[in-house]
Amino acid sequence: RTAITATQVNRNVSIAPLHARGGDVTIQGVSKSFGPLKVLDDVSLSLSAGSVTVILGQSGSGKSTLLRSINHLERVDDGFIAIDGQLIGYRQEGETLYELKEMDILKRRVEIGMVFQNFNLFPHLSVLENIIEAPVTVRGVSREQAETEARELLARVGLADKAEAYPRQLSGGQQQRVAIARALALKPKVLLFDEPTSALDPELVGEVLSVIKELSSSGTTLIIVTHEIGFAREVADQVVFMEQGRILETGTPHKVFNRPDHPRTAEFLAKVL
Numbered sequence: 627r628t629a630i631t632a633t634q635v636n637r638n639v640s641i642a643p644l645h646a647r648g649g650d651v652t653i654q655g656v657s658k659s660f661g662p663l664k665v666l667d668d669v670s671l672s673l674s675a676g677s678v679t680v681i682l683g684q685s686g687s688g689k690s691t692l693l694r695s696i697n698h699l700e701r702v703d704d705g706f707i708a709i710d711g712q713l714i715g716y717r718q719e720g721e722t723l724y725e726l727k728e729m730d731i732l733k734r735r736v737e738i739g740m741v742f743q744n745f746n747l748f749p750h751l752s753v754l755e756n757i758i759e760a761p762v763t764v765r766g767v768s769r770e771q772a773e774t775e776a777r778e779l780l781a782r783v784g785l786a787d788k789a790e791a792y793p794r795q796l797s798g799g800q801q802q803r804v805a806i807a808r809a810l811a812l813k814p815k816v817l818l819f820d821e822p823t824s825a826l827d828p829e830l831v832g833e834v835l836s837v838i839k840e841l842s843s844s845g846t847t848l849i850i851v852t853h854e855i856g857f858a859r860e861v862a863d864q865v866v867f868m869e870q871g872r873i874l875e876t877g878t879p880h881k882v883f884n885r886p887d888h889p890r891t892a893e894f895l896a897k898v899l
């Protein structure tokens with residue numbers, strides 16, 4: 627039996643699961659149009675709890691709309707999305723609509739966190755206040771407990787000393803790590819990242835990717851839109867290539883990057899690699 631090294635011990639502490647269990651995602655036959663433009667076209671995808679999925683595709687292929695649909699920021703026209711077999715809002719099947727009560731929709735929504743390209747921190751709130759705002763107002767956690775948890779999360783993203791700082795005093799990479807801590811504070815089963823490093827100076831990309839990489843073994847299901855192929859190769863269980871609202875290809879990073887089935891995937895990769 628091999629001895630457990632100190633780094634492994636630390637790692638085991640830091641990767642403690644952030645939520646009870648679950649996080650299977652089912653996306654079934656989802657379509658969405660903006661006027662005449664079909665932005666999602668019969669998208670189906672299954673993600674198992676705790677897995678990491680990277681979504682690739684050109685600008686305009688529907689990646690953000692798909693993430694926003696999972697997070698219920700967009701209403702799909704057809705199909706449905708479920709977490710652990712439970713609808714996240716409604717299910718449209720032709721003319722028939724099954725819809726949850728508003729209270730249940732709000733409860734479901736807390737299970738899904740999102741991190742945006744431009745951080746979207748509240749500029750007038752300190753780092754700590756940014757993180758505790760939702761747990762206190764949405765989940766009814768006491769301020770004291772929310773603060774304790776927020777400080778733990780800040781340590782986890784390497785910003786223990788920035789609790790009292792304001793967003794404008796932080797670099798982009800630090801702001802994005804705060805945004806990740808803020809999303810984690812709601813203990814989501816599923817965490818969505820929409821190009822989390824594309825607004826960052828190149829030298830700050832690594833620190834954000836390493837925080838996401840650390841989360842990849844935390845039990846939270848991660849869905850990440852990114853063009854960082856090296857990161858995807860290392861961290862993703864599944865890579866999805868989208869074009870014109872459709873999923874053209876899914877597979878392991880090894881499969882999609884080394885032997886893509888679809889010529890369009892190969893063309894895209896040739897551009898971003």
Ligand code: ADP
Binds near residue numbers: 660663684686687692
């Ligand atoms: P991606 O994230 O892959 O770049 P998006 O999902 O943002 O793609 O957009 C897909 C298409 O939908 C684009 O053509 C975009 O212009 C269009 N689109 C996105 N949101 C809206 C909206 N609210 N109204 C109209 N068109 C939209």
Ligand code: MG
Binds near residue numbers: 820
């Ligand atoms: Mg986008």
